[in-house]
Amino acid sequence: MPDTPPIALDAMGGDNAPGETVAGAVHAVRDLGVPVVLVGQPRPLYEALAAHDATTEIPIVRAEETLSMDEGALASLRRPRSSVAVACHLVRRGDAAAVVSAGSTAAVVATGRLRLRAQQGVLRPAIAVTLPTVPTPTILLDAGATADVKPEMLVQFAQLGVAYGETALGLRDPRVGLLTIGSETEKGNKLARRAHELLSNTAGLDFAGNIEGHDLLSGKVDVIVTDGFTGNVALKTMEGSVRYALAELREAIAESRPARLGALLQRRPLRRLARRLDPEQYGGAVLLGLNGTVVIAHGAAKARGIGAACALAATLAAKGIVARIGERIAATRAHNRLW
Amino acid sequence: MPDTPPIALDAMGGDNAPGETVAGAVHAVRDLGVPVVLVGQPRPLYEALAAHDATTEIPIVRAEETLSMDEGALASLRRPRSSVAVACHLVRRGDAAAVVSAGSTAAVVATGRLRLRAQQGVLRPAIAVTLPTVPTPTILLDAGATADVKPEMLVQFAQLGVAYGETALGLRDPRVGLLTIGSETEKGNKLARRAHELLSNTAGLDFAGNIEGHDLLSGKVDVIVTDGFTGNVALKTMEGSVRYALAELREAIAESRPARLGALLQRRPLRRLARRLDPEQYGGAVLLGLNGTVVIAHGAAKARGIGAACALAATLAAKGIVARIGERIAATRAHNRLW
Numbered sequence: 001m002p003d004t005p006p007i008a009l010d011a012m013g014g015d016n017a018p019g020e021t022v023a024g025a026v027h028a029v030r031d032l033g034v035p036v037v038l039v040g041q042p043r044p045l046y047e048a049l050a051a052h053d054a055t056t057e058i059p060i061v062r063a064e065e066t067l068s069m070d071e072g073a074l075a076s077l078r079r080p081r082s083s084v085a086v087a088c089h090l091v092r093r094g095d096a097a098a099v100v101s102a103g104s105t106a107a108v109v110a111t112g113r114l115r116l117r118a119q120q121g122v123l124r125p126a127i128a129v130t131l132p133t134v135p136t137p138t139i140l141l142d143a144g145a146t147a148d149v150k151p152e153m154l155v156q157f158a159q160l161g162v163a164y165g166e167t168a169l170g171l172r173d174p175r176v177g178l179l180t181i182g183s184e185t186e187k188g189n190k191l192a193r194r195a196h197e198l199l200s201n202t203a204g205l206d207f208a209g210n211i212e213g214h215d216l217l218s219g220k221v222d223v224i225v226t227d228g229f230t231g232n233v234a235l236k237t238m239e240g241s242v243r244y245a246l247a248e249l250r251e252a253i254a255e256s257r258p259a260r261l262g263a264l265l266q267r268r269p270l271r272r273l274a275r276r277l278d279p280e281q282y283g284g285a286v287l288l289g290l291n292g293t294v295v296i297a298h299g300a301a302k303a304r305g306i307g308a309a310c311a312l313a314a315t316l317a318a319k320g321i322v323a324r325i326g327e328r329i330a331a332t333r334a335h336n337r338l339w
Numbered sequence: 340m341p342d343t344p345p346i347a348l349d350a351m352g353g354d355n356a357p358g359e360t361v362a363g364a365v366h367a368v369r370d371l372g373v374p375v376v377l378v379g380q381p382r383p384l385y386e387a388l389a390a391h392d393a394t395t396e397i398p399i400v401r402a403e404e405t406l407s408m409d410e411g412a413l414a415s416l417r418r419p420r421s422s423v424a425v426a427c428h429l430v431r432r433g434d435a436a437a438v439v440s441a442g443s444t445a446a447v448v449a450t451g452r453l454r455l456r457a458q459q460g461v462l463r464p465a466i467a468v469t470l471p472t473v474p475t476p477t478i479l480l481d482a483g484a485t486a487d488v489k490p491e492m493l494v495q496f497a498q499l500g501v502a503y504g505e506t507a508l509g510l511r512d513p514r515v516g517l518l519t520i521g522s523e524t525e526k527g528n529k530l531a532r533r534a535h536e537l538l539s540n541t542a543g544l545d546f547a548g549n550i551e552g553h554d555l556l557s558g559k560v561d562v563i564v565t566d567g568f569t570g571n572v573a574l575k576t577m578e579g580s581v582r583y584a585l586a587e588l589r590e591a592i593a594e595s596r597p598a599r600l601g602a603l604l605q606r607r608p609l610r611r612l613a614r615r616l617d618p619e620q621y622g623g624a625v626l627l628g629l630n631g632t633v634v635i636a637h638g639a640a641k642a643r644g645i646g647a648a649c650a651l652a653a654t655l656a657a658k659g660i661v662a663r664i665g666e667r668i669a670a671t672r673a674h675n676r677l678w
Contacts, residue, residue, distance in 0.1 A: 182445065229520055246584060
């Protein structure tokens with residue numbers, strides 16, 4: 001894709017930056033055919049590129065400041081020339097197609113909101129994550145961008161999620177579920193009850209009704225909509241619970257000699273399972289609703305995870321997710337005016 | 340305990356009533372030494388007791404109406420003589436020490452609120468559940484009684500949870516954590532931020548600060564406080580995720596011959612693990628904050644689960660949990676007046 005603008009990779013963000021971010025960029029360019037530009041401090045980035053013999057393949061854009069992993073939303077205001085801010089700026093100017101960062105989620109969201117701004121008609125951005133359901137993944141949003149929401153925002157999150165499902169996962173007419181408590185309409189809190197009403201009356205949306213926490217991994221719907229507070233708690237609870245179950249299992253197996261022997265015989269299927277349940281494998285989080293797409297890779301991402309995030313960002317940009325979201329939001333607004 | 344009033348068991352509530360509820364009562368009386376009175380339709384209850392040769396051991400209190408498992412909160416208003424309503428009435432009159440029901444949670448909560456009323460000073464009741472952490476369980480509340488809360492209610496939930504931990508689990512000075520997103524103080528939604536402030540300033544409470552979803556099963560704190568909406572989503576997400584991980588594991592193991600052989604060698608530890616992660620095993624949910632304790636057994640509970648719920652109810656009543664909660668709530672109010 002010689003004419004495509006490159007992906008702007010925040011090469012300083014993440015626990016393993018810049019070593020793994022640069023290795024990920026090299027992987028994206030060489031193995032996945034995704035053009036990348038590195039944003040960050042030129043010296044260490046040049047050295048890391050040199051180690052891969054890639055100094056002529058991948059350009060560097062200077063950004064002297066860096067947001068560390070333990071910095072929150074406020075730091076992004078204090079540092080307008082951070083690597084992730086400069087990456088956003090490249091997208092704003094049309095010099096890059098999308099942003100990838102493995103930096104602290106709070107800082108990336110705050111910087112993205114400030115530098116890219118919400119796209120027209122979008123009230124608040126949302127973070128979409130994909131859960132490892134079969135046969136197709138399930139999209140959960142918002143996973144933490146907007147903690148306090150109004151019911152109208154949840155309807156927009158549904159539109160963002162549908163556009164994401166169609167663009168990134170090739171889903172056709174994704175079914176949307178509202179995360180709440182109890183499956184009856186009258187259940188839930190005030191927010192969920194009102195959102196249920198609005199979602200039921202939104203044209204062009206396949207709304208399947210309420211779903212509960214235990215449906216998160218059941219594949220019952222394609223897009224799960226919730227506020228950023230509940231979504232983040234649910235996502236982290238899910239990750240923690242799966243980790244807990246597998247750890248308990250390992251402990252149970254280590255207890256007896258026949259069980260240990262048994263584990264040896266199962267090594268391969270167990271390893272495959274652990275891989276499938278690994279958050280780094282099932283894809284990055286995507287910040288949707290801004291004038292430009294930001295893929296937030298896992299903070300601990302290695303080269304492969306960074307490369308996959310760059311490829312996802314390139315796909316979303318090539319398929320015009322921002323325009324698609326714009327159409328959906330405009331259609332809902334037009335419908336609501338007539339209705 | 341010949342002088343203790345009996346536990347009022349809603350013998351008609353639950354998927355397996357009255358067969359398993361009556362068997363559970365027999366188990367409680369004979370094996371656990373807990374006096375029980377059955378509440379429900381005399382004919383089927385008498386027959387079920389006869390099958391255990393227990394018609395003279397366990398009294399029956401008549402309640403002709405029954406709330407079915409798919410009925411919600413409204414049904415409890417329409418049926419003032421339901422078995423769970425009559426059970427509450429027995430506690431109100433002092434003829435029973437506490438209520439146990441395996442009926443639909445929504446109906447039991449609504450009936451309990453209506454018949455027992457909130458105890459003095461308590462703004463809203465909360466459902467406490469115990470999570471299978473080691474070495475001691477963790478209490479999560481509210482798991483779904485009050486979906487829309489004010490920050491002051493979360494402080495009261497902390498007091499309810501501490502009283503429960505001390506009474507039911509023998510914990511000393513339980514540490515309290517607030518479930519939110521991000522561990523920094525400024526993170527979370529408006530509700531969580533204000534609750535954090537209030538909890539930090541509550542005397543007599545060991546407040547350990549914010550915790551996140553992945554800490555639910557880490558045993559980091561003894562009592563986890565949240566609103567009933569978030570708590571219910573988190574609890575069901577946890578249950579669904581553990582079930583998902585174990586199912587995926589079974590599938591992974593079934594795939595290859597050596598792995599299947601391996602599974603055979605591990606049968607015993609795996610079974611023990613499944614038991615530990617079974618919600619029915621790690622105890623019922625308890626509705627706290629009313630003038631009388633209501634233990635909500637799992638809807639699918641068998642005799643052993645019902646018996647355990649009766650024993651828990653008897654312990655809570657014998658140790659005076661209602662009075663303990665009253666003291667804690669009064670102390671907080673007095674402190675806040677002075678402060």
